[in-house]
Amino acid sequence: MQTFSFYSDGRLTVRLCGELDHAAASGAMYAVTEAAREYLPRTCVLDLSGLTFMDSSGIAVVLRAKRLLDRTGARLTVQGAPEQAKRVLELAGLGAMLEQQPERKEVGSI
Amino acid sequence: MKAENYIKLEFPARSVNESFARAAAAAFAAQLDPNMTELGDIKTAVSEAVTNAVVHAYPEQIGMVQLRMRILPNRELEIVVKDRGVGIPDVERARTPLYTTGGEERSGMGFTIMEGFMDRLRVRSIPGKGTTVTMRRKLSGRG
Numbered sequence: 162m163q164t165f166s167f168y169s170d171g172r173l174t175v176r177l178c179g180e181l182d183h184a185a186a187s188g189a190m191y192a193v194t195e196a197a198r199e200y201l202p203r204t205c206v207l208d209l210s211g212l213t214f215m216d217s218s219g220i221a222v223v224l225r226a227k228r229l230l231d232r233t234g235a236r237l238t239v240q241g242a243p244e245q246a247k248r249v250l251e252l253a254g255l256g257a258m259l260e261q262q263p264e265r266k267e268v269g270s271i
Numbered sequence: 272m273k274a275e276n277y278i279k280l281e282f283p284a285r286s287v288n289e290s291f292a293r294a295a296a297a298a299f300a301a302q303l304d305p306n307m308t309e310l311g312d313i314k315t316a317v318s319e320a321v322t323n324a325v326v327h328a329y330p331e332q333i334g335m336v337q338l339r340m341r342i343l344p345n346r347e348l349e350i351v352v353k354d355r356g357v358g359i360p361d362v363e364r365a366r367t368p369l370y371t372t373g374g375e376e377r378s379g380m381g382f383t384i385m386e387g388f389m390d391r392l393r394v395r396s397i398p399g400k401g402t403t404v405t406m407r408r409k410l411s412g413r414g
């Protein structure tokens with residue numbers, strides 16, 4: 162799992178890439194915790210568009226991230242979940258946290 | 272029931288083997304030409320069952336996990352994940368959504384996901400002897 166964080170104007174984006182499973186969950190959680198601590202954002206976006214797989218370990222990461230940000234009064238949204246991750250999140254009743262993402266233009270397309 | 276093809280794999284209950292088990296399951300299931308959703312569901316269900324064996328079955332020392340898969344008539348896939356770990360005292364309770372003994376790193380949704388993504392889920396467990404999870408899913412194919 163690779164993680165990237167990006168901050169601008171009160172809004173923190175943490176992008177998770179690769180497979181978010183039991184083996185990767187603690188690294189993902191660490192990345193979210195560190196970025197939230199450093200930037201103290203008003204809004205945090207978990208960008209899942211780079212995930213190639215997610216299971217219930219990812220549900221726990223989303224819920225822990227939400228609790229962490231709730232404590233500092235920040236809002237968490239989840240964005241860009243690929244179909245497989247979306248099915249898992251929806252089954253867990255977290256569909257409402259998924260934010261519709263505006264369609265992105267492919268880089269380099271004409 | 273006579274299986275049309277089958278595999279049997281065994282590996283130590285280590286976290287690194289979770290992705291191996293998913294990949295192996297997907298590769299075996301590919302014979303049935305599943306669509307993307309079906310393939311995702313199979314990988315997710317296998318991941319849940321194998322992760323449970325890794326996380327819950329062996330609190331003392333690492334034991335083995337067995338993954339068996341067979342192709343049954345009419346494009347039905349059977350997946351069995353078996354451990355010889357501590358077992359589950361109350362299976363019905365363990366299958367309840369959100370029930371977990373794993374603390375905040377777990378969500379208690381593993382069995383719920385297996386049940387939701389597969390057509391059938393059977394959990395047999397004997398405390399002190401181990402747990403066997405059997406799942407079946409009929410594949411529609413690309414149609």
Ligand SMILES: Nc1ncnc2c1ncn2[C@@H]1O[C@H](COP(=O)(O)OP(=O)(O)OP(=O)(O)O)[C@@H](O)[C@H]1O
Pocket residue numbers: 217218221319323324326327328354356357358359365366370371372373376377378379380381382383402
């Ligand atoms: N193979 C197993 N051996 C021993 N106990 C198990 C096994 N599988 C499941 N359990 C017990 O059943 C409970 C529920 O399992 P389930 O997969 O639904 O949730 P979880 O593993 O706790 O959390 P999640 O799967 O969402 O990360 C577990 O917390 C554990 O107590």
Ligand SMILES: [Mg+2]
Pocket residue numbers: 217319322323380381382
């Ligand atoms: Mg589980």
